[in-house]
Amino acid sequence: xxxxxxxxxxxxxxxxxxxxxxxxxxxxxxxxxxxxxxxxxxxxxxxxxxxxxxxxxxxxxxxxxxxxxxxxxxxxxxxxxxxxxxxxxxxxxxxxxxxxxxxxxxxxxxxxxxxxxxxxxxxxxxxxxxxxxxxxxxxxxxxxxxxxxxxxxxxxxxxxxxxxxxxxxxxxxxxxxxxxxxxxxxxxxxxxxxxxxxxxxxxxxxxxxxxxxxxxxxxxxxxxxxxxxxxxxxxxxxxxxxxxxxxxxxxxxxxxxxxxxxxxxxxxxxxxxxxxxxxxxxxxxxxxxxxxxxxxxxxxxxxxxxxxxxxxxxxxxxxxxxxxxxxxxxxxxxxxxxxxxxxxxxxxxxxxxxxxxxxxxxxxxxxxxxxxxxxxxxxxxxxxxxxxxxxxxxxxxxxxxxxxxxxxxxxxxxxxxxxxxxxxxxxxxxxxxxxxxxxxxxxxxxxxxxxxxxxxxxxxxxxxxxxxxxxxxxxxxxxxxxxxxxxxxxxxxxxxxxxxxxxxxxxxxxxxxxxxxxxxxxxxxxxxxxxxxx
Numbered sequence: 001x002x003x004x005x006x007x008x009x010x011x012x013x014x015x016x017x018x019x020x021x022x023x024x025x026x027x028x029x030x031x032x033x034x035x036x037x038x039x040x041x042x043x044x045x046x047x048x049x050x051x052x053x054x055x056x057x058x059x060x061x062x063x064x065x066x067x068x069x070x071x072x073x074x075x076x077x078x079x080x081x082x083x084x085x086x087x088x089x090x091x092x093x094x095x096x097x098x099x100x101x102x103x104x105x106x107x108x109x110x111x112x113x114x115x116x117x118x119x120x121x122x123x124x125x126x127x128x129x130x131x132x133x134x135x136x137x138x139x140x141x142x143x144x145x146x147x148x149x150x151x152x153x154x155x156x157x158x159x160x161x162x163x164x165x166x167x168x169x170x171x172x173x174x175x176x177x178x179x180x181x182x183x184x185x186x187x188x189x190x191x192x193x194x195x196x197x198x199x200x201x202x203x204x205x206x207x208x209x210x211x212x213x214x215x216x217x218x219x220x221x222x223x224x225x226x227x228x229x230x231x232x233x234x235x236x237x238x239x240x241x242x243x244x245x246x247x248x249x250x251x252x253x254x255x256x257x258x259x260x261x262x263x264x265x266x267x268x269x270x271x272x273x274x275x276x277x278x279x280x281x282x283x284x285x286x287x288x289x290x291x292x293x294x295x296x297x298x299x300x301x302x303x304x305x306x307x308x309x310x311x312x313x314x315x316x317x318x319x320x321x322x323x324x325x326x327x328x329x330x331x332x333x334x335x336x337x338x339x340x341x342x343x344x345x346x347x348x349x350x351x352x353x354x355x356x357x358x359x360x361x362x363x364x365x366x367x368x369x370x371x372x373x374x375x376x377x378x379x380x381x382x383x384x385x386x387x388x389x390x391x392x393x394x395x396x397x398x399x400x401x402x403x404x405x406x407x408x409x410x411x412x413x414x415x416x417x418x419x420x421x422x423x424x425x426x427x428x429x430x431x432x433x434x435x436x437x438x439x440x441x442x443x444x445x446x447x448x449x450x451x452x453x454x455x456x457x458x459x460x461x462x463x464x465x466x467x468x469x470x471x472x473x474x475x476x477x478x479x480x481x482x483x484x485x486x487x488x489x490x491x492x493x494x495x496x497x498x499x500x501x502x503x504x505x506x507x508x509x510x511x512x513x514x515x516x517x518x519x520x521x522x523x524x525x526x527x528x529x530x531x532x533x534x
Contacts, residue, residue, distance in 0.1 A: 023081060023187065030068075030077040071106035078107070083114045083150025084184040084218070091214050091425065108428075116148035122155060122172050129255045137253070139165060151177055151221045151330065156263060159250070167263040168250060171224060178222055185215045217305075217422070221330035224259040230329040231261060237300050243288045245315060245325045266313030266325045269433065278316040285314065285322060286438035290446045292324060293430045297423065298340055298454045305333040305422040307429050333422040338365070343423075344451055351448045355381045368414045377412055 026032075068076070078089040093107035122145070126134040134141045138157040145153040146169075155170045192207035220226050228249045235246035245264065253260035267274050269285075276282060296303035304311075304326055313325035335343070342365040349357040359377035362368040368377065434441045 026077050026080045030073040030080075032074065032077055069102065069106075071100075071102040074103060075106045075110060078110065082180070082184070084181055086110050087150060087218065088188060088211075088214055091210070093425075114148055114150050116145045116153050117174055119143040119145075121175050122153070125172050125175060125257060126170075129258045130253075138168075138170075141170070149328075150174070151218075152224070157260075159253075166250075168253075168260050169247070169263045170253075171227075171259040171261070173222065173224060173257040181218050181222070185211070185218070188214070213422075217331050223256050225254055225256050227330045228254045228259050228261070230332045231259075233302060234296075234304060234326065234329060234332070237296070237302065238292075243292050243295075243323060245320060245323050247325075247327075264313060264325045264327065265317070266315045268309065269312040269314050269324070269437075270309035272436065275314055275316070278321075280314060280316060280322050283438040283441070285324075286434040286441045287446045288322075288324065289430050289434050289437070290441070290443055291450060293426065294447055294450045294454075297335065298344055298451065301335040301337070301340055303333050303335075303423070303426060304329065304331075305426050306331040307426055307433070309433060312433070331422070333426065335423070342367075344455055347447065347451050348455060350385065351444055351451070353385070355385065362414060368412055372412055380411060 075089065078085040089107045089110045093104050093110070123134050123141075123143075126137065126141075130137050134157075139160050140158045142156040145155050147154040152171050152173050155172065157168050157170050159166045159168055188211045189208065192211040196207055228251070231246060232249045235248065238244045238246055247262035247264050250260045250262070267278065269275070272282070275285075293303065293307075306328060307326075311326070311328040313327065315321055315323045315325055342361055345361045346358055349355070349361065356374065356378045358381050359368075359372075359374050362377065363370060363372055363374065431443050434443060
């Protein structure tokens with residue numbers, strides 16, 4: 001085997017020794033070494049040494065965890081290793097192409113619950129951020145946190161009377177979290193490199209790119225000014241929406257380590273019985289969640305990517321009753337126009353059971369190799385989807401569709417797109433939440449009209465007129481001078497020899513006529529468009 005020169009070995013040497021010892025202890029306690037060796041992989045010399053040491057670890061047979069299922073042991077190990085590994089396990093649970101079903105299902109249970117740090121540390125962080133004590137910044141500040149996560153925790157406060165005396169939520173970065181994240185990310189990168197090295201299928205699944213995406217979003221969470229910007233953008237996108245409420249950001253009190261936003265009131269979306277008692281229409285709430293998701297993805301290309309129940313409230317009073325309330329904007333996803341187009345085409349093709357188009361879109365987008373045979377790929381997709389579509393639509397799980405498609409994709413070397421991992425995670429969260437609110441929720445039926453409308457707006461006459469309206473200002477500047485610019489370009493591109501002057505002149509006149517015809521067509525189209533607007 002080639003040497004592991006591509007591995008960040010130097011990073012391992014500088015890794016904090018105590019952290020390594022803890023990781024090794026947790027791995028041995030939960031038998032993760034045996035779990036690895038059970039895989040049908042060639043781990044080389046290191047694997048042979050590990051196998052040889054297994055009989056010497058007889059003491060573990062008395063450990064109660066040895067009777068746990070392997071997926072449960074992995075989940076418990078990640079929880080013991082701390083919040084960063086818990087977050088990574090949450091992301092990994094969406095990669096059902098990479099994990100067995102039992103692992104993916106168990107890792108989906110991971111919760112980002114971390115004990116709060118001391119109020120004294122929170123007050124010290126505020127004083128460091130503002131240069132003065134918290135009681136001189138806020139009219140009142142609640143010392144005990146109301147929420148605590150791996151990266152930050154939240155306290156309630158009230159702004160001074162001269163600033164309206166508004167109720168706010170103050171999010172404070174966890175002290176020392178940056179060094180913890182940096183250390184754990186190093187280990188995850190090494191693990192990804194090892195996986196890619198020893199597993200023939202690892203390169204296609206891009207584990208190092210998945211870790212890189214995970215690291216990017218984690219480091220983004222460390223900058224609360226970035227989170228504040230995410231919150232502000234999402235609020236702008238849904239400012240007048242009857243479906244979603246987003247808190248206002250108070251920028252004068254925001255720093256990279258502190259974020260201050262409007263305090264939101266509502267009931268956690270997981271408290272179904274209380275929502276029902278307060279008269280919230282649960283089926284409508286479930287379908288609204290689907291609509292919000294597809295609106296964020298296909299209209300805005302900007303979506304909240306951490307929509308688990310702990311980050312969602314439901315307004316239960318006043319005019320806002322029944323509307324979702326979004327919280328925690330540290331992780332958002334973005335999609336390019338090409339991503340949105342290919343995704344919409346894939347969704348619609350699935351809804352219409354047009355498996356040939358699904359195969360073609362995968363090849364056109366580059367997700368599948370260009371030499372892939374469309375008919376064979378279509379046949380494989382049909383074998384996956386037809387048994388699912390034969391059931392009532394309300395019983396179809398999009399998560400199950402994704403799982404079976406991932407399994408089929410291996411045969412055709414379909415590359416998993418790391419930029420879509422967050423989208424998949426969010427979609428599965430939305431589906432699970434929607435079915436909890438309304439067991440009869442038809443995710444596909446709810447989404448199909450929205451996607452069809454979006455597609456018409458993107459490629460139909462509506463899209464053409466919208467694009468013409470958007471470019472009208474540019475046309476007004478360019479069209480009057482277009483004949484002169486075209487003539488200059490033609491003159492500059494023609495350098496005839498003296499004996500060919502007549503022929504060159506004829507060619508130039510021919511091209512000029514064509515250009516004039518094109519200009520007249522453009523002017524006619526613009527005139528027709530303007531007449532429709534009068």
